[in-house]
Amino acid sequence: SADTSPIRATLFPGDGIGPEIAESVKQVFKTADVQIEWEEHYVGTEIDPRTQSFLTWESLESVRRNRVGLKGPMATPIGKGHRSLNLTLRKELNLYANVRPCYSLPGYKTRYDNVNLITIRENTEGEYSGLEHQVVRGVVESLKIITRQASLRVAEYAFHYAKAHGRERVSAIHKANIMQKTDGLFLKCCREVAEKYPEIKYEEVVIDNCCMMLVKNPALFDVLVMPNLYGDIISDLCAGLIGGLGLTPSCNIGEGGIALAEAVHGSAPDIAGKNLANPTALLLSSVTMLRHLELHDKADRIQDAILKTIAEGKYRTADLGGSSSTTDFTKAICDHL
């Protein structure tokens, strides 16, 4: 666009390797001359000494105001509130859809070629309701909640995405043969939305069968939309097909056009601060953020540079079998820009 005033975006570097890989994104954006001004906030597992908080109201407001943000990994120490951190962000910002593009990286060989899948996960309800209780000693229950509103919203997003990205098919993943009411409602909503998109093929696939088909032949699928837990499972399975969470971008979509892109891998405390982390997932996530801002030229340039660097194979971090540092890998990407 002709407007050159900088866009403001929120940055949560996160825990562990988060700050290093966030630095890598800043570096690449600077080199690519992306006019973004980062509003950096600490959100993470340690109490921030400056704010005495894991997560300040200002951090949330920053995303709400900027409408775009990038989030590094947040650690999962049991009982230390990680759960509430990731889930709190989703809840507070109403991040109703989690979108994970998953494609084979040229030159990085796995058992699968030409994977090209999009998983779109309902991100607010289902098995993540947090409603659980002990009925009597030794008998506990969890509530899975499915609502028409959230199901329609994520289905809309999936079909809209499919159409906008020239995709052919949306598969709704479910277990309605067992959970007829909950998953049944989810499917009903998908069907309603599907009718408004006659140009997009629509099908329904049972989750167990979907997983079997994905490992046999991922090319059978295109865009997949599903309730929260199935999305959690299938998006990681898909990531595994192309090499793991270190290579897959993720973006959370919220009401009012909010997009919070994120690396979904762990915070890798064992290698934190050692300049060994692979910034690819966060970099590719930042690309999805740029696309959300319709900065497609910048997005293309940066994505190309990342993919070229990986394809060349000269600079690769240890998790990809190389011995490059985070900064050398980042520099190699910048050199391709």
Next chain:
Amino acid sequence: SADTSPIRATLFPGDGIGPEIAESVKQVFKTADVQIEWEEHYVGTEIDPRTQSFLTWESLESVRRNRVGLKGPMATPIGKGHRSLNLTLRKELNLYANVRPCYSLPGYKTRYDNVNLITIRENTEGEYSGLEHQVVRGVVESLKIITRQASLRVAEYAFHYAKAHGRERVSAIHKANIMQKTDGLFLKCCREVAEKYPEIKYEEVVIDNCCMMLVKNPALFDVLVMPNLYGDIISDLCAGLIGGLGLTPSCNIGEGGIALAEAVHGSAPDIAGKNLANPTALLLSSVTMLRHLELHDKADRIQDAILKTIAEGKYRTADLGGSSSTTDFTKAICDHL
């Protein structure tokens, strides 16, 4: 054993291709001189004209009396009661553990070599409680139930199995970071049992991560034990690694030493009666039944003959890329006995 009086076993050929593949098992058992007398009952989607029933009390009693049985596929026409058939069998016979050995078949190439996994699935509760209701219009909920009793029972079975089969490790698969109470109780039970088996390694793996690791490197796992739905998903994923449900045996274990082996693939109505079906899954399931009866010699001989026939590749059914009929494939197996 020296006792040559025939063992009685129940046979439910099931729907679609069920009768043909059951015939194949009978043929192979006869050729291998297995002293089994089949008690055949119809259980399936059509009303049996002789009994006017989908599932008679006598069919259930037959399994309860014989303690061993073999079950073919039962169809899933929506609203036609398939759900209740499979689940009813599990419930009525208290089939608390579903065991699926999943190993690469020599000579049948997939993307994965040397897969050798056992999934052990809790088979009676969890997300399969059937408890669902509409809270208000557009808001539905399902109850996931986890009990100490069922969790201990399946964990016991898994560790017992691991020990009896010389396995090294049991991994409990869960999502206790989200469902702290339900999956938390499941893990607590696994830990209690693990303590009684110090010779078996024990670990806990979150389901999303487990799926990613399975597709990246299945050799990371050995025996997996998990709640119902995760077992449904992961056992199919594992089947996909080695070629699909047409090749994987399954056995349901019930209280009092009942074993109901089963083919878990569909009833394939499109090819039913055409002598095209692949009987491998039911044959390998019948082998697990023989092992349950401690007829290891017969089990070994039959398993070898099946694996040799597949490895040679001369006789293969259409689903495996060949053009053999069910009967020719069966004959080839018999020739190897």
